[in-house]
Amino acid sequence: MKKILVAAAVAACMSSVYAAEDITVDVAVIGAGGAGLSAAVQATDLGAKVVVLEKMAMVGGNTIRAAGGLNAAGTTLQAAKGGKAAQDSVEVMYYDTMKGGHWLNDPALVRTLAEKSASSVEWLLALGGDLRDVGLMAGATFPRTHRPTGGALVGPEVIRTLYTAAKTRNIDIRTNTKAEELITDKSGRVTGVKVKGKDGTYTVTAKAVVNAAGGFGANNELVSKYVPKLKGFATTNHPGATGEAIEMAQDIGAQVTQMEQIQTHPTVVPKVGEMITEAVRGNGAILINKDGKRFFNELDTRDAVSAAILKQKDGIAYLFFDSDMQKSLKATNGYIKQPYCLTGATLDEIAQKMGVDAATLKSTMDAWKAGKAAGKDQFERADMPRNLDKGPFYAIAVTPAVHHTMGGLKIDSKTQVYNVKGQVIPGLFAAGEITGGVHGGNRLGGNAQADIVTFGRIAGQQAFIFAKQVDAAAKK
Numbered sequence: 494m495k496k497i498l499v500a501a502a503v504a505a506c507m508s509s510v511y512a513a514e515d516i517t518v519d520v521a522v523i524g525a526g527g528a529g530l531s532a533a534v535q536a537t538d539l540g541a542k543v544v545v546l547e548k549m550a551m552v553g554g555n556t557i558r559a560a561g562g563l564n565a566a567g568t569t570l571q572a573a574k575g576g577k578a579a580q581d582s583v584e585v586m587y588y589d590t591m592k593g594g595h596w597l598n599d600p601a602l603v604r605t606l607a608e609k610s611a612s613s614v615e616w617l618l619a620l621g622g623d624l625r626d627v628g629l630m631a632g633a634t635f636p637r638t639h640r641p642t643g644g645a646l647v648g649p650e651v652i653r654t655l656y657t658a659a660k661t662r663n664i665d666i667r668t669n670t671k672a673e674e675l676i677t678d679k680s681g682r683v684t685g686v687k688v689k690g691k692d693g694t695y696t697v698t699a700k701a702v703v704n705a706a707g708g709f710g711a712n713n714e715l716v717s718k719y720v721p722k723l724k725g726f727a728t729t730n731h732p733g734a735t736g737e738a739i740e741m742a743q744d745i746g747a748q749v750t751q752m753e754q755i756q757t758h759p760t761v762v763p764k765v766g767e768m769i770t771e772a773v774r775g776n777g778a779i780l781i782n783k784d785g786k787r788f789f790n791e792l793d794t795r796d797a798v799s800a801a802i803l804k805q806k807d808g809i810a811y812l813f814f815d816s817d818m819q820k821s822l823k824a825t826n827g828y829i830k831q832p833y834c835l836t837g838a839t840l841d842e843i844a845q846k847m848g849v850d851a852a853t854l855k856s857t858m859d860a861w862k863a864g865k866a867a868g869k870d871q872f873e874r875a876d877m878p879r880n881l882d883k884g885p886f887y888a889i890a891v892t893p894a895v896h897h898t899m900g901g902l903k904i905d906s907k908t909q910v911y912n913v914k915g916q917v918i919p920g921l922f923a924a925g926e927i928t929g930g931v932h933g934g935n936r937l938g939g940n941a942q943a944d945i946v947t948f949g950r951i952a953g954q955q956a957f958i959f960a961k962q963v964d965a966a967a968k969k
Contacts, residue, residue, distance in 0.1 A: 511667055511670065511690050511691075511692060512692055513690060513692045513693030513694060513695045514695055515695050515696045515697070515698065516544065516695070516696075516697055516698070517697075517698040517699075518541075518542045518543060518544045518665075518697065518698070518699050518700075519536070519541040519542045519543065519699065519700050519701070519956075519957070519960040520532075520533075520536045520541045520542070520543045520544075520699060520700070520701050520702070520703060520953070520956045520957065520960055521543075521544050521546065521685065521686050521697045521699035521701075521702045521703070522536075522543060522544070522545045522546065522702075522703045522705060522953075523546050523672045523686065523702065523703065523704045523705060523706045523738055524545075524546070524547060524554060524704070524705040524706040524707055524738070524925070524927070525545050525546075525547035525549075525552035525553070525554065525666055525668070526552075526553060526554025526555060526556040526557075526652075526705065526707055526925060526926075526945065527554070527556035527559075527648075527651050527652065527655065527925065527942065527945035527946060527949060528556075528705035528707075528924040528925025528926075528927075528944075528945035528946075528948065528949035528952070529545055529547075529554075529703065529705035529706075529924075529925070529949065530545070530552065530652070530655035530656060530658075530659055530949070531655060531924070531945060531946050531949025531950050531952075531953065532703045532705055532922075532924060532949045532950070532952040532953035532956065533545050533659055533664050533666075533703075533953065534620075534655060534658045534659055534662065534664070534953065535949070535950045535952075535953030535954055535957075536703075536953035536954070536956055536957045537659075537662045537664055537953075538662070539953070539954065539957040540957065541953075541956070541957045541960055543664055543665065544664075544665045544666075544667060544697060544699075545659070545664060545665065545666040545667065546667055546670045546671070546672050546686065546688055546697070547666065547667065547668045547669075547670060548669070548670065548671035548672070548706075548733060549668065549669070549731070549732075549733045550668055550669055551668060552652065552656055552666065552668065553648075553652045553656075553731075554707050554731060554733065554734070555648075555707055555708070555710075555730055555731055555734055555926065556648050556651055556652055556942070556945060557648045557649055557652045557731075558648055558729065558730075558731060558768070559646070559647050559648030559651070559941065559942055560646045560647065560648065560768060560769075560770030560771070560772065560824060561630055561638060561640065561647060561770045561771045561772050561775075561938045561939050561942075562624075562626075562628060562630065562638035562639055562640035562647045562772065562938075562939045562942065563610075563613070563614060563617075563624060563638065563639045563640070563647055563651070563939060563942035563943050563946065564586065564610060564630075564633065564637050564638055564639070564937065564939035564940050564942070564943045565586075565610035565611045565613060565614040565637060565639055565943060566581045566582055566583050566585065566586035566607055566610055566611060566637050567581065567582055567583055567611045568610075568611045568614050568615070568627075568637075568639065569615075570614070570624070570625060570627050570639060571627055571635075571636070571637065574627045574636065576636075577629075577635045577636055578627050578635055578636040578637070580635050581634070581635035581636070581637050583607045583608050583610075584607075585634050585635060586606075586607040586610065586633075586637060587603055587604060587607040588634075589632055589633055589634055589937065590603050590606065590607065590932075590937060590940060591603055591933070592632075593632040593794050593933075593935055593936070593937040593940075594899075594932050594933025594934050594935050594936070594937075595933055595934035595935060596933065597751065597754070597933035597934040598930060598931060598932060598933030599930035599931065599933075601905065601906050602904070602905075602906060602930050602931045603931065604906070605906040605947070605948075605951070606931060606940070606943055606944060606947055606948075609947045609950075609951070610943045610947060613943060613946040613947045613950065614639050616946070616950065617651065617654055617655075617946065620654050620655070620657075620658045621654055621657065621658075622650060622651065622653075622654035623641045623642055623650055624639035624640060624641065624647070624650070625639075625641070625642050626639070626640045626641060626642050626643060626644050626645075627639055627640075628640060628644060628772055628775055628776065629775045629792075629876055630771050630772060630775045630792075630937070630938040630939045631771055631774065631775065631791075631792045631793060631794060631795065631798070631937065631938055632792075632793075632794045632795075632937040632938070633937065633939070637939070638772070638775070638938070638939040640772070641823075642823075643822070643823035644772055644776065644821065644822040644823050644824055645823040645824055646770065646824050647942055648942075651942060651946070667688075667690065669690060669691050670688050670689070670690045671688060671689045671690075672686045672687075672688050672706070672738060672741065673686075673687050673688060673689050673694070673741070674686065674687040674741060674744070675702065675704075675741055675742060675744070675745050675921070676696065676698075677745055680919070681745075681746075681912075681918065681919065682918075682919040682920045683699075683701070683702050683745070683918060683919065683920035683921040684698060684699065684700075684920065685697050685698040685699045685702070686699065686702060699920075699960075700920065700959065700960035700963040700964070701920050701921075701922065701955075701956035701957075701959040701960045701963070702920060702921055702922070702956070703908075703922045703923065703924065703952045703953065703956050704738055704741075704742055704902065704910070704921065704922070704923040704924075704927055705923065705924050705925045705927060705945075705949060705952065706737075706738030706739075706927050707733070707734050707738070707925060707926045707927055708730070708734055708736065708739075708897065708898035708901060708926035708927060709734060709735055709736025709739065709898050710728050710729070710730035710734045710755070710895045710896065710897065710898050711728050711730040711731065711732055711733070711734040711735055712734070712735040712736050713725065713726065713728070713895070715735075715736050716728075716755055716895055716898070719752045719753045719755065719900070720753055720755050723755060723757070723895055726757070726893075726894055726895045727761065727763075727766055727894040727895070728766070728894055728895040728896070729758055729761055729766065729768040729894050729895070729896045730895065730896070734898075734926075736898070738927060739901055739902060739927060742902055742910065742921070742923070745912075745918065745921075746912040746913055746914075746918065747902050747903075747910050747911070747912055747913075747918060747921070748902070748903040748910075748911045748912055748913045748915070749900060749901060749902060749903065749929060750900060750901070750902075750903040750929040750930055751899060751900035751901075751929040751930060751933070751934075752898075752900035752901070752929070753900065754898075754899040754900045754929070754932070754933065754934050754935075755895060755897070755898050755899065755900070756795055756796060756895075756896050756897040756898075756899055756932075756935060756936050757795070757796070757799040757893035757894060757895055757896055758771075758795060758799070758893065758894055758896035758897075759795055759798040759799040759801075759802055759891065759893050760773070760774070760812055760889075760891040761891060761892060761893065761894035761896075762833050762889060762890065762891060763809060763890055763891070763892045765833055766894065767831075767833075768894070768896070769812055769828060769889055769891060770824050771795075771938040771939075772822055772824060772938075773812060773814065773818075773822065773824070773825060773828075774791040774792060774812070775792065775876075775938075776814075776818055776821050776822045776878065776879075777814065777817075777818040777821070777877070777878045777879035777881065778791065778812050778813060778814035778818055778881075779791055779812075779813050779814075779861060779881065780798075780801075780802070780810045780811070780812060780813070780891075781810060781811045781813045781847070781849070781854070781857065781888070782805040782806060782809075782810050782811075783805065783806040783807065783809065783810075783811075783847075783848065783849060784806065784849065784850075784853065785844065785847075785849035785850050785851075785853035785854040785857055786853060786857050787857055787860075787861070787871075787872065788801060788804075788805060788810070788872075789801035789802075789872055790870070790872040790873055790874045791872075791874060792874055792875065792876060794935050794937070795896075795935060795936070795937075795938065796934070796935045799893035802891070802892060802893055803892075803893060808892055808893075809890050809891065809892050810890075810891055810892075811835075811847055811888040811889065811890055811891070812888065812889045812890075812891050813843075813881070813886070813887070813888050814881065814886070814887050815879070815880075815881045815882060815883045815884065815885075815886050815887070816883050816884060816885050816886075816887075817879050817880075817881070817883045818879050818881065819887060821879075825887075828887075828889065829887055833889060833890065834887055834888075834889050835847060835887065835888040835889070836885050836886070836887055837884070837885060837886050837888075838884050838885050838886075839884055839886075840854055840855055840858065840884075840886060842886075843885075843886040843887075843888055846888070847888050858881060858882065861877070861880075861881060862880050862881075862882065864877065865877040865879075865880060897926065897932070897936050897941060898926060899929065899931075899932040899933065899934070899935075899936055900929040901923075901926065901927045901928045901929040902923045902927055902928050902929065903928075903929060903930065904922075904923050904924075904928045904929075904930070904948075905917075906951075907922075907951065907955050908922040908923055908924050908928075908948055908951050908952040908955055909921070909922060909955070910922065910923050919959075920959060920963075922952040922955055922956050922959075923952065924944075924945065924948035924949045924951065924952040925944065925945040925948065925949060926941070926944075926945070928948070931944050931948070932944070
């Protein structure tokens with residue numbers, strides 16, 4: 494997997510210098526993350542000539558950093574897994590997402606997300622992706638998180654799949670190429686993009702534009718403007734997630750929504766910045782504070798878990814798991830090799846390395862096992878899959894960091910972007926983290942991947958349809 498991704502990155506970088514010459518396409522896509530590549534592949538398959546404009550030196554955006562999985566309800570893989578996974582439905586996913594977002598989500602967008610999620614998984618599988626492992630993540634009633642076999646990291650697999658599909662289709666992907674301005678005609682229709690590459694500035698004339706440039710989680714100045722308490726917070730975002738493409742759309746009158754809804758991820762390694770996937774907790778890990786005690790339901794929503802950790806001593810907790818849990822999830826293979834991961838053959842040894850009282854830690858683990866046996870956890874955690882009593886034991890210090898900006902451009906279920914007057918901006922579509930309304934006040938783990946692929950595909954489809962309409966009007 495790593496070799497494939499390195500090859501993809503190198504290929505992107507090798508073809509990243511273009512002459513500063515104006516070009517004309519049917520659809521211009523801003524951003525080569527999961528949403529942008531989904532839009533580009535979909536539009537191309539429908540017959541559009543597409544260019545993808547990526548300001549960074551390689552494709553992937555935040556998507557390539559995604560760890561947990563892609564949520565989808567009613568898939569053939571859930572049916573094959575059986576049990577609780579087979580009980581899932583669109584209605585349950587809709588309810589979980591609305592509840593998880595504190596009912597601030599746009600219901601129409603959530604309905605689309607839930608209804609189209611299964612087809613997004615099938616589409617990626619058809620493109621050669623591996624999402625055959627189905628697991629449970631926080632906030633979900635049933636297992637619906639689709640990830641690579643064995644529970645490996647989902648983001649690299651999604652990008653590998655989409656990038657391979659794009660290159661197979663000879664889609665023009667221009668890295669080191671920054672979109673700087675949306676071009677409109679006298680009627681307000683978006684007709685292209687002014688871009689800046691290494692060789693200069695030029696114009697991309699397009700019949701439709703898909704803005705999939707991502708959020709602004711790496712721009713702490715902008716983050717703290719909307720949520721002052723997050724000033725100085727670390728981030729899990731890639732360096733390019735700075736939000737100027739949102740402002741670029743605002744320059745032509747685009748409306749933004751819920752910009753103050755910014756999510757922190759609860760399990761990020763302090764000073765290192767590496768995010769530990771939520772699937773670790775989903776597969777059975779627990780949170781232990783510096784007193785050696787559990788303090789919260791690990792499978793509560795991200796905002797609630799983040800707030801609970803920040804209330805602990807030094808705002809830090811330990812993500813604690815045993816060898817049984819570790820073997821159940823491939824994503825942990827990399828974590829346990831890192832210096833930040835503490836390892837102990839016994840509870841006494843791991844307690845010493847954690848700096849907690851061994852007797853207290855043992856009492857905590859006894860209470861965990863008793864709760865599991867009784868089927869009733871003291872913190873009301875519904876899923877307790879493991880006893881966590883098989884050495885060696887592992888502990889990783891974690892704290893919250895800025896993870897996902899849930900606000901952004903206002904769109905509808907067709908990914909059309911609205912202006913401040915509540916009118917559709919003709920020719921402009923948007924998908925992924927640059928949009929607002931899908932996740933409301935809190936995003937469930939696994940829903941971002943569902944969001945980018947589902948709405949990315951819709952944006953590609955709608956941009957193609959709009960481009961055909963432009964062609965038809967020109968012939969009249």
